[in-house]
Amino acid sequence: MNLKELATKLGLSPTTVSRALNGYPEVNETTRERVVAAAKRHNYHPNTRAIRLATGRAMAVGHVIPIATRHEIVNPVFADFIAGAGETYSRNDYDMVLSVVPDEDEETTYRGLKSKGNVDGVIVHAPRTHDPRIALLREIGLPFVVHGRATGTAEPYCWLDVNNRRAFQRATEFLLDLGHTRIGLVNGLEFMDFAIRRRTGYVDALTARSITPDPALMASDEMTEIAGFRAATRMLALPQPPTAFLASSMISGMGVRRAVESAGLVLGRDVSVIIHDDDLSYMKNGEDVPIFTATRSSVREAGRLTAEMLLDVIAHPDAGPQQRLLEAELIIGQSTGPAPKG
Amino acid sequence: MNLKELATKLGLSPTTVSRALNGYPEVNETTRERVVAAAKRHNYHPNTRAIRLATGRAMAVGHVIPIATRHEIVNPVFADFIAGAGETYSRNDYDMVLSVVPDEDEETTYRGLKSKGNVDGVIVHAPRTHDPRIALLREIGLPFVVHGRATGTAEPYCWLDVNNRRAFQRATEFLLDLGHTRIGLVNGLEFMDFAIRRRTGYVDALTARSITPDPALMASDEMTEIAGFRAATRMLALPQPPTAFLASSMISGMGVRRAVESAGLVLGRDVSVIIHDDDLSYMKNGEDVPIFTATRSSVREAGRLTAEMLLDVIAHPDAGPQQRLLEAELIIGQSTGPAPKG
DNA sequence: TTGGGCATCCAAAGCGGTTTGAAGCGATTC
DNA sequence: GAATCGCTTCAAACCGCTTTGGATGCCCAA
Incomplete structure (x- = not known):
């Protein structure tokens, strides 16, 4: 069932049906209700690929994961962050696309993501000092938020970090x-x-x-x-x-x-x-x-918040760079006590 | 730079340029070389969204991750599996899309993935006995491979498991x-x-x-x-x-x-x-x-292989269900020795 | 009576590719 | 010399949606 078929079935034009479903004002409320009911009855779901082409938006966010020989990013912390970010994306109807690539292909991957239009933005993981990805992303014009910060980066950029x-x-x-x-x-x-x-x-x-x-x-x-x-x-x-x-x-x-x-x-x-x-x-x-x-x-919460920040940056590309610093709690457990007298 | 612009620049039709770049036989070799060179020179990358709409394929694979209250799937093993699968996808120009959803939304998510056309197939994680997802996916006609097996499933399905x-x-x-x-x-x-x-x-x-x-x-x-x-x-x-x-x-x-x-x-x-x-x-x-x-x-290797199997199933939907059983090695470390005499 | 304004709806033009059907053309065949 | 064929190339339709720019009809004020 696609838009045209549904429109025919309703005796309406695709235009009106599309508008009715997307909440545009120029459609009679009675008509809208008919359309919404019919869409539900026929289990109509607009094709994502068509929406993406028509709107020019990918409705997707990328996470590039380099397979490093030395430092492995695929660790438990990363998994929880991804899970948190994923929750935010699901709530906002965005897709999360993960690219697992050899680390020498990282730059190519970012450029491809941008020029092929696969994603609307990316999250940068595990920044290092003077991280080259920040300049790269700015250069190619792909919206991004860094989870953490990169000392030595001159111009301001979006980040969310723990203190x-x-x-x-x-x-x-x-x-x-x-x-x-x-x-x-x-x-x-x-x-x-x-x-x-x-x-x-x-x-x-x-x-x-x-x-x-x-x-x-x-x-x-x-x-x-x-x-x-x-x-x-x-x-x-x-x-x-x-x-x-x-x-x-x-x-x-x-x-x-x-x-x-x-x-x-x-x-x-x-x-x-x-x-x-x-x-x-x-x-x-x-x-x-x-x-x-x-x-x-909580790194999971950090994932949720970083993703929210990115969606916000994508929605408002011209607002200034957002930055947010979270404070960690100090919680007392059973592994500390007074120094032994010696 | 899009196809039409590139074609104009070359004095060719979009048809020919598209065919030249996609390796179709009905194009003169000299022309092809010209096209390929120009594409490279102008840094042309075909728009993924347009390809997806035109071909009707998503060029993407889904992994649905339920946020369970009880048993948490976001664990280190899962992360490594994902990394392995991701390697396979990257090599084959597929996207990996992760959906992190509340577990009561799992079925809706699978149905949406299919009807909205976001993915060409999915991988099923962490099967339980009599896992309902298998019947569901068969019903909605979304290609899938299970990582593991689900005892109690009547009809055959694709899986890869460790013995x-x-x-x-x-x-x-x-x-x-x-x-x-x-x-x-x-x-x-x-x-x-x-x-x-x-x-x-x-x-x-x-x-x-x-x-x-x-x-x-x-x-x-x-x-x-x-x-x-x-x-x-x-x-x-x-x-x-x-x-x-x-x-x-x-x-x-x-x-x-x-x-x-x-x-x-x-x-x-x-x-x-x-x-x-x-x-x-x-x-x-x-x-x-x-x-x-x-x-x-290696669960990472399992990820690679499961993903390969899925891509194969997507490419050949009518071939019978594939199944593969990997054997674990028994490796001797320092944690075992003869039973103490008692 | 007329024309402007408003509420609704639609035709058609994109979005950027792929793919079908056909056409141009020199070489070959009869 | 005409018909046929293979090699190239192209115009146009199509994928399924959004969005622009009307069109239609009705109401109301001038």
Whole structure:
């Protein structure tokens, strides 16, 4: 059943039927009701491909996912973000199209998305410092919103980010208040913008209390269980081991916990751990009582909000760049306690 | 730059230019070269929306992701599968469109995808026994491939699955050969088809050696770290605790490991653990030497293959239903050893 | 009476490609 | 020399919708 057939069946022109269904004013209310009823009865759904061609809009948003050899973006955090964004798209009748491409094809993919008209805009994931994608997207004129920020980008652009610096600063201060002075940082890869901001927060909090950050207590690696385990194990073997850790994610935090327990120490008594909790839907940090003390910020909610921002940018291309900074909560769990007296 | 402009520039008709670029035989080779060169020079890319309308094909594949209140499908395994499928789509110039919808809207979404013509086919995730989606998709005539199988479906359909029964049977036999007789099963939720098959494999292996499966040694829950921890802790507290475990995933295996270590036992010596390893790209089971002994089957590869099967089904709708069963490898890691003499 | 305004509706022209049917033309065949 | 054929090319229809620019009829004010 297409528009023409429905129009014939109703004894109306396609024009009127189209207008009736799309809520245009120049159609008699009685007629509109007839049309709407007939559309429902015959289970008429306008063909998306035709709408897209006729309107010139793709009604779709792209997410480009590079298959990196080194840093894998296909991680749990990404999945939850996508799920959040997808909820927003569904509610607004937009399609979400994912392009999984070898990372050397990333630029070509963005250019293709624009010139072939597959999408109306894109979301940029996992920005690095001086991320080239921002200039690229501006150049080709494809609307975009960045999830995170890219230090070193001159002109303003749209982004939504969590205040990572502040989160880690507060977490560090919290540990300092508990009497910890040797605090290990198990960070993500530090070419990622968020990781740098987190380290900055950590360093700032220490320096504010006149503690010189110790390079031996700062690790930077993939946010995996193994990497967390290794980094923490190494630090615990130092002559002056840390009494507390900041871990970049739930997963690396689990590695840290394993290192702590393997060393015969008790979590929350001998060693304190604070993680950053993205509040992943399938990997909760405890139920009522959080297992880990954490800086928490739902990445799924971030996905929803970033997608909303993008749809807004697409609808109003000439409004200035939107920017939004979310604050993480500091939630107290069972993994922190006063520094052991020593 | 669109087709008409390019044609004018070349002094040719749109017809000829279109044919030249699409490799049709009825065009002079010299002309074709001219056209191809001009297209490249002017950076011409045919508009996807127009192609889709003209050809009647969506050149897109759908993945419907229900937001369940109970069982969350947005998990790491799903992310890796999507990444694999996405690779296949990119190579074949198909778009991957993800629909994230409340689970009560799932049926409506499939119907809409079909009647609005957004996609040429879909992949069905996480089938349950008697999964209603299979009959639905057949009814509305939307090509599909199931990742997994749905016991209780009468008519044949396309699927790609891992031999879960065999994998868990072999793993159980391996433990039995090592002298373990009390083996705990930390399974996924057993309304999921794969979970049932795994339990069947486990039970079959036990019965073949005249061991009666003990209900107290069989747990079924979400495949999370906490659930794994709880199930294993409970079993280890039994009067006759198990000396080995089968865990449904890397993550629940980590929970089991924590339970083992919390009980003061040593993994691989006092208690053996075998996990099912989906070979997730961001969560490797060790590097050279696997941490866990495991039944391994790359879910990312499954994604690639399932997508290929679907594209094939779309291209040849009248060929019979394709079905493919992948075997998991049994890889030996450091988490298994002979049963302690007792 | 007339003409302007308003409420409705429609024909037709896009959107940017693909595809059908036909035509031009030099070479070949009879 | 006319008919046929293969090779190229093109005009036009079409995909299914939106949207522009009338057209129609009716009511009301001048």
